[in-house]
Amino acid sequence: MGLSAVGPARTWRTGDHEISLESPVIAGILNVTPDSFSDGGRFDEPRKAIARGRQIAEEGAAILDIGAESTRPGAAPVPAAEEWARLEPVLLGLRDLPIPVSVDTHKLEVAERAVDAGASAINDVTALRADPALAGLAARTGVGLILMHMRGTPRTMQLDTDYGDVAAEVRGALAEARRAALDAGCEPDRIAVDPGIGFGKSLDGNLELLARLDEIASLGAPVWVGPSRKSFLGALLDVGPDERVTASVAACLAAARRGAHVLRVHDVREMRQALDVEGAIEARRPGVVHGARPSARARAAGGRT
Template identity: 55%
Template sequence: MSSEAEVGRIWRTSRRVIDLSKPVLMGILNVTPDSFSDGGRYFDPEMAVRRLEELANEGADIIDVGGESTRPGSLPVSEEEELSRVLPVIEAAAALDVPVSIDTTKSAVAEAALDAGAEIINDISGLRFDSQLAHSAACSGAGLVLMHIRGQPRTMQDDIHYDDLVGEIVGELGESVERALSAGCEPECLVVDPGIGFGKTAEQNLVLINRLGRITALGYPVLIGPSRKSFIGKMLGLEVPDRLEASVAACVVALLRGARIFRVHDVRPTRRALDMAELIANRSSGGELS
């Protein structure tokens, strides 16, 4: 059982306890032909394993492996196809001793991935697409990311009206947390994600990052994933390959607003920026400088 003091300071997975006293970087590995940023680059298993090793060497604390694109307008793939994409990568990760997260909304995929060595489930649906997924997480003791989304990936940009953007997202994330707890998940296994880029306009994404403090008030660690997303392109007129600096800036602001876990494509530069930002933010007045 968890103590109230532990919730928010650690993240318990099925294999270890992750310390959240420093920023935690989740490196993205999309084993898909159609993800918005790197779709197709790592679709070949050999290339995917090579990228896995690169992410680990760059300092990723967690590697998030996904076999189904969730970009706006994307269509689902079968469980069998998704597993054929992700299992070779997850099995290869065992030799690196880096925590692996499976990015899926399907309980069958999650369970097979956990059996292969994954220890975190990253569910973009917040337990709305597959009611069995909460049970899968509870039985395994896996870490569980609960993301906010409205609709399905193919339709999520059709439902972007909010009367109270942050308040409604907090309420809907709270419902996801309750579903997880009711299924038997331990509180210290849970992380919430406001779903940057999922059913939000570019302007709404900016507001959401700036007001993350209301998300942290739920009492669970917050994961944020702004990396290379379209809101950056829309606000700054940048194509995907040119969004590195803006992605890092969004992560730094999110850190200062309370986020602890950062899902990113570019691990090394984000690590350096977040570590420096945290060093500065944690310094109090130290007297005269010499």
């Protein structure tokens, strides 16, 4: 079975960009934080963050996802002013990037400023629970909106990981959040959903969600998934964050086979290579039209249509 996404969504519109989802695309993670679980402190200087953002685009990401507040388990909240102080110079330094930029925030004040500074999407890890007004902002401005499932807050989410049916409950919560965004005036093809791997889920819960991701894809919205370097992989293999690259790629490939459209990863080059190899193999299946595949750099530049 190839990696053409099985969900009905075929494009995702975000600001002035229209991203084809006929095959999975990559969202490269850029954390401009001192305390993120995997790369905290590596890119908390604007110069380094801007350079890494450009590198992520060059390595083949179709989207750059920037976060300025850690959402690792147990993380304390960051005031909006501090979050924006981290984000502003990086966003301004990347305004000419050829791929859309999403900002990982649940604060309306930060989201408004980010959109004014050129962000094309808002990635809300609370799926509008923290501030439903984010949907109105997305509707007014036409930016993309990613709604992610999480119980509680990053500080409390791992205290409640028991579900009767994890896939059904997550799907139901995302369907409700998506309805709220539609009611606020968001266009359907600008709303994406994310099951929130690692956010208020146990090891078994994360694995089951990935195994049943087609149920999330059946909502009809573009599906983001972010297992990259997460602790459930460490628990499964007994390895630290820097040793989870191969496991992250494997989890993303499994997710793509089950309907994920956007793979949110730290290790863009490795993920791009894996998708390219799989795509080259898939193109040789009987009945598939053969043709040259564009380079990763060309695909990144072609994210805008």
